[in-house]
Amino acid sequence: xxxxxxxxxxxxxxxxxxxxxxxxxxxxxxxxxxxxxxxxxxxxxxxxxxxxxxxxxxxxxxxxxxxxxxxxxxxxxxxxxxxxxxxxxxxxxxxxxxxxxxxxxxxxxxxxxxxxxxxxxxxxxxxxxxxxxxxxxxxxxxxxxxxxxxxxxxxxxxxxxxxxxxxxxxxxxxxxxxxxxxxxxxxxxxxxxxxxxxxxxxxxxxxxxxxxxxxxxxxxxxxxxxxxxxxxxxxxxxxxxxxxxxxxxxxxxxxxxxxxxxxx
Amino acid sequence: xxxxxxxxxxxxxxxxxxxxxxxxxxxxxxxxxxxxxxxxxxxxxxxxxxxxxxxxxxxxxxxxxxxxxxxxxxxxxxxxxxxxxxxxxxxxxxxxxxxxxxxxxxxxxxxxxxxxxxxxxxxxxxxxxxxxxxxxxxxxxxxxxxxxxxxxxxxxxxxxxxxxxxxxxxxxxxxxxxxxxxxxxxxxxxxxxxxxxxxxxxxxxxxxxxxxxxxxxxxxxxxxxxxxxxxxxxxxxxxxxxxxxxxxxxxxxxxxxxxxxxxxxxx
Numbered sequence: 001x002x003x004x005x006x007x008x009x010x011x012x013x014x015x016x017x018x019x020x021x022x023x024x025x026x027x028x029x030x031x032x033x034x035x036x037x038x039x040x041x042x043x044x045x046x047x048x049x050x051x052x053x054x055x056x057x058x059x060x061x062x063x064x065x066x067x068x069x070x071x072x073x074x075x076x077x078x079x080x081x082x083x084x085x086x087x088x089x090x091x092x093x094x095x096x097x098x099x100x101x102x103x104x105x106x107x108x109x110x111x112x113x114x115x116x117x118x119x120x121x122x123x124x125x126x127x128x129x130x131x132x133x134x135x136x137x138x139x140x141x142x143x144x145x146x147x148x149x150x151x152x153x154x155x156x157x158x159x160x161x162x163x164x165x166x167x168x169x170x171x172x173x174x175x176x177x178x179x180x181x182x183x184x185x186x187x188x189x190x191x192x193x194x195x196x197x198x199x200x201x202x203x204x205x206x207x208x209x210x211x212x213x214x215x216x217x218x219x220x221x222x223x224x225x226x227x228x229x230x231x232x233x234x235x236x237x238x239x240x241x242x243x244x245x246x247x248x249x250x251x252x253x254x255x256x257x258x259x260x261x262x263x264x
Numbered sequence: 265x266x267x268x269x270x271x272x273x274x275x276x277x278x279x280x281x282x283x284x285x286x287x288x289x290x291x292x293x294x295x296x297x298x299x300x301x302x303x304x305x306x307x308x309x310x311x312x313x314x315x316x317x318x319x320x321x322x323x324x325x326x327x328x329x330x331x332x333x334x335x336x337x338x339x340x341x342x343x344x345x346x347x348x349x350x351x352x353x354x355x356x357x358x359x360x361x362x363x364x365x366x367x368x369x370x371x372x373x374x375x376x377x378x379x380x381x382x383x384x385x386x387x388x389x390x391x392x393x394x395x396x397x398x399x400x401x402x403x404x405x406x407x408x409x410x411x412x413x414x415x416x417x418x419x420x421x422x423x424x425x426x427x428x429x430x431x432x433x434x435x436x437x438x439x440x441x442x443x444x445x446x447x448x449x450x451x452x453x454x455x456x457x458x459x460x461x462x463x464x465x466x467x468x469x470x471x472x473x474x475x476x477x478x479x480x481x482x483x484x485x486x487x488x489x490x491x492x493x494x495x496x497x498x499x500x501x502x503x504x505x506x507x508x509x510x511x512x513x514x515x516x517x518x519x520x521x522x523x524x525x526x527x528x529x530x531x
Contacts, residue, residue, distance in 0.1 A: 021443035032455035039467040044320045
C-alpha cells in the first residue's frame, strides 16, 4: 500500500509540475481573500483592539488562515463532478485501487507544493515584520499538526461526498459553492470566530465549521488555551470526521449502484 | 497607434450576440439559477459588511450605506464582466493551446475586440440592474438625492471604470500566450477584484498604493460610488478618464506583444 501511494503521489506531483502556472493562480486566489480581510481589520483595529484582537493578532490570525486553509482545502467535488458527468470514473473503477486513493494522493502532492510556498513566504515576511512572528512552542505546533490532519481529512470527505451527489444531480458543485460561502463566516475565513455574534459562533462550534479551519488556526496562534479547550476541540473534530466518513460510505455505495455511464 | 473601429465590426458583433441570445433563450432555467446566485452573492457581501460595522462605525471614512452604494456599483460592473467578458476567456485559452486562434486571426476584424466580446451571457446582465438598484436603495437610505452634475459625473466615471476593468481583463488574456494551459486565468481576476468591494481608503497604505497605481481597481468602484454620494472632487473625475485611457493603451500594447509570441499550429 505504501509503495502504491508513493507511485500515486509521484504521479500527481509530476502532473502538477506541468501546470505550474495554474498552481500559482490558485495560490494567489487563496492568499488574496485573507490578505484583503486582514487589510480591512487592520484599519478597523487602528491603534486599539477589536474584541481583544490588536493589529498584530489579526496579522498572525490571517497568516495562519492562509497556511492552514491551503493545507486543508479539498477540490475533489469539482473533480468527481466531472468524472461522473463525463464518464472518466469508468476506468478509475476498473483499476484494482479505489478512486479515493488517487484523490488522496493528489491532495498530498498539491498541498505539499502550495503550503510549502506559503510557509516560505511567511518565514520571509516574519524576518522583516515582527507582527506575524509566532512564539516558539514546539508542543503547540505538534498538536496543531494533528488538528490540521484531522481538518484536512474532514474537508476531503466533505468535498468528496458532495462531489458524489453528481450521481443524482447536476448541481453538485453549486452545493459545494454554497458550503464555501457559509464557511466564509462559520469557518473563520473572514474574521476570527470570537468576532462573530455569539449565537452565530455557537452554531459554527456545534456544526463542523469550526473544526474545518478556525480551531486549528486558533491552536496555532495560541487563542485556544488550556487542556480542556484543546481536548474539546480535537474531540469535535473526531466526531465530525466520523460523521462525514459515514456520509461518504452511504453516498458511495448507493451512488455506485445507480451509476451507469458510457465512454471515458 | 490607431483606434479606428470599422462599422462592420459592430455588425459582426451584433450577429454573434443575436446567435448567443437565441441560444440562451432556450435555457430559461439558467436565468433563475443566475438570479439566485446574484442575490446570494449580494447577501454574502452585505453580511460581511454588517460584520465589519458590528465593530466600527466607519470604514476608511465611509459609513455603512455609502459602502452599500459602492457594493451596488461593484455588482453592476461584475454583471458586465460576467455577461460580456468571462464567457469567452476559456475559449481563448483553448485556442492558444490548440492553434485554432489562426482562424480568428485571419478574420478581417480586430482580433482583440473579437476574442473579448464574441460571447454574451445575457442573463448576467440582470446583475447590472440589481447592482444599480442596490446603489439606488442605499442612496435613498442615506437620504441623499444626487444632483444632475453628480449623476453626470457618475455616468462618466462608471464608463471609465468599465474601460479600466476591460484593460485589466485584456492584460490577463495576454498572459494566456505566455502561460499556456491556464483555463483558470480568470481566477486571478476574481482574486484581485475582491479588493474592489471596499473603498480604497479602507486599506493600509501599501495595499492602497497597489490598488490605485499597480492594479488600478480603486478607479473602478471607489470613484463612481464617490460621484454618487457627492464626495468626488472634479479633478479626480478628470484623472479617472486619463487613467482609463492610459490603462487601455497599455493593455492594447501588451496584447500586441503577446500576439507576436503566438505561432499558429492549427489544422
